[in-house]
Amino acid sequence: KRGRSKVKCEGLVTKQKKNRRVKANDRERNRMHNLNSALDALRSVLPTFPDDAKLTKIETLRFAHNYIWALTETLRMADQCRLIPNHHEDRESFFHIPSSCMMDLASPTSVCSSEWDSSTYSPSSHDADGHSPDILVEEGFSCYSIVYTVYLYIIFYQSYF
DNA sequence: TAGGCCATCTGGTCCT
DNA sequence: AGGACCAGATGGCCTA
Numbered sequence: 632k633r634g635r636s637k638v639k640c641e642g643l644v645t646k647q648k649k650n651r652r653v654k655a656n657d658r659e660r661n662r663m664h665n666l667n668s669a670l671d672a673l674r675s676v677l678p679t680f681p682d683d684a685k686l687t688k689i690e691t692l693r694f695a696h697n698y699i700w701a702l703t704e705t706l707r708m709a710d711q712c713r714l715i716p717n718h719h720e721d722r723e724s725f726f727h728i729p730s731s732c733m734m735d736l737a738s739p740t741s742v743c744s745s746e747w748d749s750s751t752y753s754p755s756s757h758d759a760d761g762h763s764p765d766i767l768v769e770e771g772f773s774c775y776s777i778v779y780t781v782y783l784y785i786i787f788y789q790s791y792f
Numbered sequence: 793t794a795g796g797c798c799a800t801c802t803g804g805t806c807c808t
Numbered sequence: 809a810g811g812a813c814c815a816g817a818t819g820g821c822c823t824a
Binding site: 793794795796797798799800801802803804805806807808 | 809810811812813814815816817818819820821822823824
């Protein structure tokens, strides 16, 4: 009788384990879907050309990093000059990013490598004045939080213009 | 066909 | 104990 109950117990444990695994898989799938949604939101605020293929995940993150840097630099320059025109049309031309710069921003793959190496192709993390436009990501932030934070940063900067 | 990208599964670790 | 997060493994799809 004890043997049978042991087998029954083992079967129950196996079933419980299987059930937990299925639930964990489901949560993991959900988590990745959320992460992808955050990446999509981030893509949506990045400037792209109509015929551009969808940016890959790593391209999206690199592009966002460069884009934030470009916007930060633009703000800094505008602040330095204190010549921001009031008319909307003028503001647009004032903040026009040179095409050479856009090419670089729009083609992250042109400077792509398998590793994140900010020294080679990402903007310097500190400008001439020692200001750091880097995104403040505290230790312990999840991937989702980081992507979403980048997204919010871009929205914030874009609202400036 | 090789290589890149992606989704999913899985086991481990940490936290509540 | 259960959930969140992460990294490694695997297989599918697509493109040069």
